Amino acid sequence: MSSPSQDAARSKPGRKAPRVEPPAPINVGFILVPDFPLMAYTAAVEPLRAANTLSGYKLYEWWHAAPGGGAVRASSGVAVLTEVEVGSAAQRADRIFVCAGGNPAAFDDPDLFAWLRDLARHxxxxxxxxxxxxxxxxAGLLAGRRCTLHWEHVxxxxxxYPEIDVxxxxxEIQGDRVTCSGGIAAxxxxxxxxxxxxxxxxxAGVSDWFLHNQIREGLSPQRMDLRQRFGVRDPRLLRALAAMEANLEAPLPREALADLARVSVRQLERLFRDLLGRGLHRHYLDLRLNRAHQLRRESALSASEIAAATGFASADELSRVERRRRRQAATH
Structure with a gap:
């Protein structure tokens, strides 16, 4: 506890307040993979700029790298100029964020993966x-970790990677691993x-700066709930819809869906037609075909593996059903 004389000395006119040294800036690296999502990147880098501006200190500094170097284009065509080479042994970083979109399953760059492992070791x-x-x-950096990523890639x-907890x-922030689903979640x-x-x-100041009136927790869901996505409120239909989305690899029979919805099969069929404008079978089939299209676009799975993952007996059966849907779409 200070004495009155010490307090008086501190309060003398003209006495300078003690200088507060700003903390050392946190160094953040952004590794942008071609066709990266621009919104997710800007939602990640702009808060750092705002934090520096609002605090009056250089709390964060950041740099960019990309496979091949130079300018890297986002999926929208906007280019970001990089200033660090992938593999640079001298580059310091406290945090690294790899921002990717498109089809990450098809991306393969051993040099980048090795650099990420080296940065992690340091x-x-x-x-x-x-x-x-x-x-x-x-790159082998999520073994034994829990992670998240954009629902489209899940x-x-x-x-x-069935052994990784998604x-x-x-x-998700798990010690020295951070994963984000992208978009505004960044x-x-x-x-x-x-x-x-x-x-x-x-x-809170940075959030207010960007007119973001609620800072969401990590465990908040990525997608709208079924009520919002389909514009329905009937709990019987919602139970059936949730069961369908959870069972694409082994589709449930109509009787099982009706039991879950706590209605008869006839009543469930009527709910689908009245509230969604389509039959139960058509809706379930479209869910499975859409998932097959997604896996074909974003994975290296074989045709037979994709068929098995979406509840079809063979790749030939999946192909026949897809052709039938294309013909039906062409006649409407």
Whole structure:
């Protein structure tokens, strides 16, 4: 406890307040893979800029790298100029975020994967945004970890890495591994990291700066719930819809769906026609065909593996059903 004389000395006119040294900036690297999602990247980097502006200090500094170097194009065609070469042994980083979109299952760059492992060995926290976690798994950096990634990439990821625990959350922070589903969720991730680094006041200020009136927790769901997606509120239909989406590899018979909905098969068929404008069978089939299309686009699975993952007896059967749907679409 200070004495009155000490207090008086501190309060003398003209006495300078003690200088507060700013903390050393946290160094953040963004590795952008061609066709990366621009929204997810900007939602991750802009909060760092805002934190510096609002605090008056250089709390964060960042750099960019990309396979091949030079300018890297986002899926929208916008190019970002990189200033660090992949594999640079001298590059320091506290955190690394790999931002990827498109078809991450088809991306293969041993030099990048080796660099990520080296950065991790030297103490960097390694993160992935949108399809970026797929590349972390390719590099062997998610073994024994829980992760998330954009819901569009989840089916192919689960088929390829069944041993990795995938959750459909906005983001996951597990020690020195950080994964994010992308889109606006990258803003929520960065706000949470800013709060951990510099307190809730700055995080709230950055959130307010971007007109983001609620900082979402990592475990918040990625997608709208079924009520919002289909515009229905009937609990019987919602139970059936949820069961369908959870059982694409081994489709449930109509009787099982009706039991889950707690109605008769006839009543369930009527609910689908009245509230969704289509039959139960057509809806379930479209879910499976859409998943097959997604796996074909985003995974290296064979045709027979895709058929098995979507409840078809063979690749030939899947192909026949897809041709039939294309013919039906062409006649409407």
């Amino acid at each position: 103490g960097a926290t390694i993160g992935g945004i949108s399809g970026g976690p797929y590349l972390l798994a390719r 089916p192919a990821f689960e088929e390829r 959750v459909r959350s906005l983001f 803003l929520d991730l960065m706000l949470n990291l800013i709060e951990r680094d510099h307190g809730p006041g700055l995080a």
